[in-house]
Amino acid sequence: METTAARTAPAVIVAIDGPSGTGKSSTSKAVAAQLGLSYLDTGAQYRAITWWMVSNGIDVTDPSEIAAVAGKPDIVSGTNPSAPAITVDGTDVSGPIRTQEVTSKVSAVSAVPEVRARITELQRSIAKSAERGIVVEGRDIGTTVLPDADLKIFLTASPEARAARRSGELKGADLHTTREALLKRDAADSSRKTSPLAKADDAVEVDTSDLTLQQVIECVVTLVEEKRATK
Ligand SMILES: Nc1ncnc2c1ncn2[C@@H]1O[C@H](COP(=O)(O)OP(=O)(O)O)[C@@H](O)[C@H]1O
Ligand SMILES: Nc1ccn([C@@H]2O[C@H](COP(=O)(O)OP(=O)(O)O)[C@@H](O)[C@H]2O)c(=O)n1
Numbered sequence: 001m002e003t004t005a006a007r008t009a010p011a012v013i014v015a016i017d018g019p020s021g022t023g024k025s026s027t028s029k030a031v032a033a034q035l036g037l038s039y040l041d042t043g044a045q046y047r048a049i050t051w052w053m054v055s056n057g058i059d060v061t062d063p064s065e066i067a068a069v070a071g072k073p074d075i076v077s078g079t080n081p082s083a084p085a086i087t088v089d090g091t092d093v094s095g096p097i098r099t100q101e102v103t104s105k106v107s108a109v110s111a112v113p114e115v116r117a118r119i120t121e122l123q124r125s126i127a128k129s130a131e132r133g134i135v136v137e138g139r140d141i142g143t144t145v146l147p148d149a150d151l152k153i154f155l156t157a158s159p160e161a162r163a164a165r166r167s168g169e170l171k172g173a174d175l176h177t178t179r180e181a182l183l184k185r186d187a188a189d190s191s192r193k194t195s196p197l198a199k200a201d202d203a204v205e206v207d208t209s210d211l212t213l214q215q216v217i218e219c220v221v222t223l224v225e226e227k228r229a230t231k
Pocket of ligand 2: 042185
């Protein structure tokens with residue numbers, strides 16, 4: 001739980017990037033809650049805009065169609081790590097953005113530069129207004145969104161570990177199919193032209209394959225506290 005020291009510490013900006021299933025969301029939420037920081041799930045924002053495109057009959061295989069309407073949906077992200085919330089035009093979409101349909105289309109939508117420009121601006125303004133600091137998780141936070149973050153972490157894990165974690169979540173989904181879908185999304189996210197999934201040169205890389213979630217959380221909390229001590 002949050003300590004008195006955390007309440008009086010200087011604001012700190014933490015960027016956590018990495019591929020799917022490496023533990024970004026679970027780690028970021030826990031670290032933010034423990035240190036009294038805000039939390040932003042940027043993947044949820046890309047999922048939300050994808051959900052809006054699908055719901056409004058936009059052809060997500062056509063980048064120009066996506067670009068033309070990228071500014072339309074009003075996306076609002078909550079920043080409480082204990083109750084992350086996301087709405088589109090006032091509707092709570094925290095459930096619908098996790099469907100297989102959205103998951104399979106999000107890489108195509110998030111590759112469109114007009115989408116990224118809009119969401120990146122939103123992310124920067126949220127980070128700027130977090131008085132006590134924030135943990136922001138995604139794919140391009142350390143490289144593009146917040147290149148001046150106080151601390152950058154890049155989480156990795158073997159495809160096998162990541163697939164096992166994801167199929168556990170999807171209640172017995174086939175391991176091989178999950179692994180292939182995950183690798184396909186990683187490849188799309190890493191190869192797009194505009195701010196691909198990448199490790200920033202100054203990021204600390206943590207391989208979580210053989211670590212428990214608690215060990216990863218402790219590792220990141222220690223790194224944040226070390227940073228704060230030198231601010
Ligand atoms: N180090 C770990 N060991 C085992 N399971 C983990 C670990 N880190 C995360 N998980 C589990 O793996 C799943 C995916 O984690 P998540 O935080 O959503 O990853 P990401 O945000 O990188 O996609 C979750 O069910 C989570 O509880
Ligand atoms: N900063 C970010 C975050 C997510 N994304 C996109 O959003 C998708 C969903 O992100 P996510 O974090 O919810 O994915 P999971 O790893 O949780 O499944 C990614 O596959 C990327 O296509 C992105 O392009 N940039």
